[in-house]
Amino acid sequence: MKNRRVPNYELRALLTEAGWTQEALARAVNALGAEIGAALRYDRTAVAHWLAGTRPRHPVPQLVAEALTRRLARQVSPEAAGFTTAARRAAPVDPVAGFAALARADADAGRRPPLHQRPYRVADTVLPSPPEARGHGRPLGGRTEETMALHDAVAFFAGSIDAHGGRHARSALAAYLADDVVPLLHSGLARRARDEVLVGASRLAFLLARMYEDGLLHGVAQRYYTSAHRLAAEAGDRASWSVVVRAMSAQAQRLGHLPSALQLAEAAHHGARSAAPAQQAYVQAQLAVALARTGDRRGALAALARAERAAERATSQGAPFDSYPRAALHFQTSVTLESLGDLQGALASLRRAAGERSATDVRGRALTQARFGQLLLHTGHLDEACAAWDGFLTARERLRSGDAERAMRDMRRALTPHRNRKPAAELLARTVRGR
Template sequence: MTNRRGPNYELRALLTEAGWTQEALARAVNALGAEIGASLRYDRTAVAHWLSGTQPRHPAPQLAAEALTRRLGRPVTPDAAGFPVGSPDAPPADPVAAFTALCRADADASRRTALHQRPYRVADAVVSGPPGPPGPGRPLGRRTEATWALHDAVAFFAGSIDTHGGRHARSALCAYLTDDVVPLLSGGQPQRTRSEVLVLASRLAFLLARMYEDGLLHGVAQRYYTCAHRLAGEAGDRTSWSVVVRAMSAQAQRLGHLPSALQLADAAHRGARSAPPAQQAYIQAQLAVALGMSGDRRGALAALARAERAAERAGSAAAPFDSYPAAALHFQSSIVLESLGDLQGALAALRHATAERSPADVRGRALTQARFGQLLLHTGHLDEACAAWEGFLAARERLRSGDAERALRDMREALRPFRNRKPAAELLKRTVQGR
């Protein structure tokens, strides 16, 4: 930490407005650290030093500002909290310029750490309306001679996430975006070709966002999701825009920001009214989750029914962004049903999800089995839960995934009260740190 002149009156005023103690701010900063993969141990004493004028090291100023933003319900910058950190990192207004700047910062080793330590910002979980109605002609995002390599890249990296987890090949995708995709966006192509490239760049940005999210780096994931929906909007592709916004809703929901999750899910729903059935199912499933977790039983069940009907109408396409696997819909259904108190229905949905997972979807299978184990234990079925977790552990060994690591920690915590029971003891023994 470094010293500054005089007490930090700005931070003290914000703490008073928030009704927070020094300890409460320290806890909030530590919790936000977990969202960027950082294990922080700030306490009341650290905050007292900040109040006396000590400047904490990066990323504490950004985390403290975001914690106060969430508490107060209005944007708070590090400067406003008494932590001068230089110019804000607001992206350029032009979507292509913003995407270019983000990719180059991510590829630059001297700037990457600060980017990866950026917190998830609730104030940024807001989208403008979808692009205008699509024009005549074939849908965007189809394979053409000019975009053949981009389609191959989308298929490769989407498959890599499912098979190996989001921490695998992440730097490769970043380099590909910087070295190959960004130059294609610099202009010089016919408008139709440029729109195709924008959509495919959006898909690749979406995939890198998924990788970062699976690596528990939620702030930089949010930045790539934002670029993805802005690129899709620039292309005028309402379906691609809505798919990205739906994923942003799921991220907000997993982080516990239900108002943001619901607003984003509703925006995706409104933007995808004319989308193909597979994308409709994907979007309606997340709307059902957000509504269910917000306590709207009728709305959640109606959205889930729409998702199921759309899935029935969808074809058998297996290409990324053109399909929505039945196993994924069953997994979402289980979340909806559990949020509505139907535990048996949630268990039945997870059984279907487990049975229908593709062998290549190692990550999906692992997380389904982990969730299955938690719900089985919650309903009093220890032996069955341990059997499900055995399947999770077998799949997890093949993954580089922050979500899988978090599921492992959750499993250990859930089994600890049963450590004297043989199946639980055996699982805990297998998962001792470092083995």
């Protein structure tokens, strides 16, 4: 820690405003650390040191500021919390410049650790309105001479996430963005061609965000999602913008920020009104989940019905971003119904999701089986739950996925009370051997 000369009166005032004890702030900082994959063990003693004038190492000032931001429901910067820093360069305003800076920092191994320690920021979930469509005549996102390599990269990295998990090939995609995509965006293309490249860059940034989210690095994932929606807006592509914002809603939901999740899902819904059926189904399915989680039963079921109608008109197979697998819709339907208290309907939808997962979607199959096991155990079916979890563990062996690791920890916690039953004991032993 680096000593300050005076006590941190700013932090003390914010603690008083928040109604927090020193121990409460320490717990909040530790919880935020878990969101970025950092195992922090701060207690009230550490906070007392901060109040006395010591400055914790990066990224703790940012974590403290985010914890207070969430508690006070207003933006608090590290400087406002009394952690003074040297003057920092302002973030680029231009979407391409911001994307270029992010990709280059990520590709530089020396700059990567601070980037990966960035916390998820609730304030960054407040977005502008959907972009104005530019009137391109035909939808963007097609395979053109300028975007052929980008399309191949999208297909490769999307398939890699499904087959191997988000922690596989992540640095390769970051390097590709920095070394190939950024120079292409600066190559002086004509307007239509540049817009096509912007959409391709947006899709690749979206995939890298998914990789980081699957690796449980939510702050840097949020930064890539932000770049992705800004690039789509720069191209005037409302459909692509809505797809990204929908994914941001799902991320906010999984982190427990339900008001942000609903706000983002509704923004995606408004932006996707004229999108292709597959994209509409993808957006409506998340809106259904967000509405269900916030207690709006009628709205959730209406959104689910819209998702079903759109899916009937869409293709379930095809290029990434142009299709929405039925298995994914069944999975979202299950989450919606479970949130509404319909456990039997949720189980039925999960059975359909498990049965329709593509053989190449190893990650999706694993996480579906893991959720199936949890829901079966919750409804009193231990043997069936263990059978589902057996399938999950088999698929997990092929994955490098933080979500799969978290699902395994959840499984172990759920099975521990049943460790004297043979199926549960065998699964628990198997997870110990597989570590």
